[in-house]
Amino acid sequence: MVPSVMSIPLQGSDAAGSLVLVIQVLFVLIQLAGMWQVFEKANHAGWKAIVPIYNLYVMLKIGENAWWWLLVLIVPIVNFYALYRIHAGVARAFGKGIGFGLGLAFLGVVFFPLVGFGNYRYVGPT
16 A cells, blocks of 8 residues: 555655745745835836736836847846846836845845835836
8 A cells, every 4th residue: 555645754855845945935925025015106006016027027117118128138148137227227216226226136035025115215217
């Protein structure tokens, strides 16, 4: 008789893998909640933050960047600059500079909740 999956105890690596998965899901949820609030502060519907490519397009609109920056994301190496450019536009729209744009692009799990739930106000692109 084959034991059921429920009766097999988790091995050490299985438990560690499950913990890592739970932490990753928490990070994603925290970033999405922050993005939702950022979108609402910028007068866009919050649900747009959870739609994968569309959220980048909305961020382009918030930062008043051209739509074709989405196409640049396909190009290797150059896509890092495009990612920064998209997020720098969002940072400018909230009155912040280059460092904040880099933070939004590469440490979004920290910076999106900071903007979304903090006292930052949408001032529009400058």
